[in-house]
Amino acid sequence: MDTKDIRSFRLVYEERSINQAAKQLFITPQGLSRIIHKLEEELQIVLFERTKGGMVPTECGDYFYAQSQELLYQLEDMKYHLQKMNSRQRKIKIGFACGVLNLVSLKKLNAIQSEMPDVSVQWEELENQEVAEQVNRGLLDIGFIIGTIPGNEIESCVVYEGKMNVLVYPGHPFYEKERLSIEELKEQPLISLNQKYFSYHSFMQRCGDFGFVPNIIINTMESQLIYRFCNEKLGLGIDADIHKTDRLYPDIRRIELQDAIPWKVSMIYRKNEQVRFLVERLAQIM
Numbered sequence: 001m002d003t004k005d006i007r008s009f010r011l012v013y014e015e016r017s018i019n020q021a022a023k024q025l026f027i028t029p030q031g032l033s034r035i036i037h038k039l040e041e042e043l044q045i046v047l048f049e050r051t052k053g054g055m056v057p058t059e060c061g062d063y064f065y066a067q068s069q070e071l072l073y074q075l076e077d078m079k080y081h082l083q084k085m086n087s088r089q090r091k092i093k094i095g096f097a098c099g100v101l102n103l104v105s106l107k108k109l110n111a112i113q114s115e116m117p118d119v120s121v122q123w124e125e126l127e128n129q130e131v132a133e134q135v136n137r138g139l140l141d142i143g144f145i146i147g148t149i150p151g152n153e154i155e156s157c158v159v160y161e162g163k164m165n166v167l168v169y170p171g172h173p174f175y176e177k178e179r180l181s182i183e184e185l186k187e188q189p190l191i192s193l194n195q196k197y198f199s200y201h202s203f204m205q206r207c208g209d210f211g212f213v214p215n216i217i218i219n220t221m222e223s224q225l226i227y228r229f230c231n232e233k234l235g236l237g238i239d240a241d242i243h244k245t246d247r248l249y250p251d252i253r254r255i256e257l258q259d260a261i262p263w264k265v266s267m268i269y270r271k272n273e274q275v276r277f278l279v280e281r282l283a284q285i286m
Contacts, residue, residue: 167237
């Protein structure tokens with residue numbers, strides 16, 4: 001039994017269909033059926049009843065599904081730590097919450113790597129909560145998250161703090177303002193990053209504190225698109241103060257949004273991980 005087999009089972013369970021699950025896995029239905037059959041033989045149980053209406057989980061199938069996510073975590077943890085133990089070159093895995101990489105100097109990050117030839121630095125971008133969870137489980141050595149994280153096993157330090165801005169296009173009544181309040185945005189069409197980003201949730205929370213739901217007409221995964229759509233006068237943009245300049249849209253004004261939750265980036269790592277030699281250096285990459 002490997003993680004691929006378990007993931008295949010979980011997808012069949014969720015779709016209740018071999019054909020639908022096979023399409024998502026980019027394999028043939030026959031191949032997926034063999035994977036399920038192999039699992040059943042290995043576990044010596046029946047996971048599904050095959051019916052004309054689809055794959056119906058048995059009681060054993062229900063139980064295995066309920067336990068399988070934790071099993072996947074354990075297998076991934078074990079694989080990761082065994083690979084680290086077996087590697088001659090020390091590997092450090094760093095996770096960045098969505099949006100944080102806009103602040104990072106890749107030149108500085110590469111310079112740190114070149115100074116430590118015996119260390120391989122790998123990094124990836126994940127959702128904010130996923131970074132925190134993977135650091136807590138030891139799958140990431142160091143994480144950069146938006147906000148802070150409590151916990152007895154996790155060290156945390158703020159490495160960046162910025163403001164939230166409203167992007168305003170020429171000709172809008174707000175264009176000459178120096179500051180804007182949350183309440184002033186109540187009737188405005190807005191453009192924002194989507195739910196994967198901390199800035200979306202913090203903005204929604206603050207609007208709720210003022211008693212209204214904002215009129216967000218566009219959610220996107222790209223900050224650059226906020227500038228583009230704002231420049232086309234589709235609405236006002238909401239974005240963190242993480243872009244030093246924007247040469248493509250020089251006429252767009254960035255106006256500080258008062259009452260907004262500050263945009264803080266924290267570096268987190270486990271207290272028992274041997275990464276302190278890298279922590280001070282990484283705090284300077286923004």
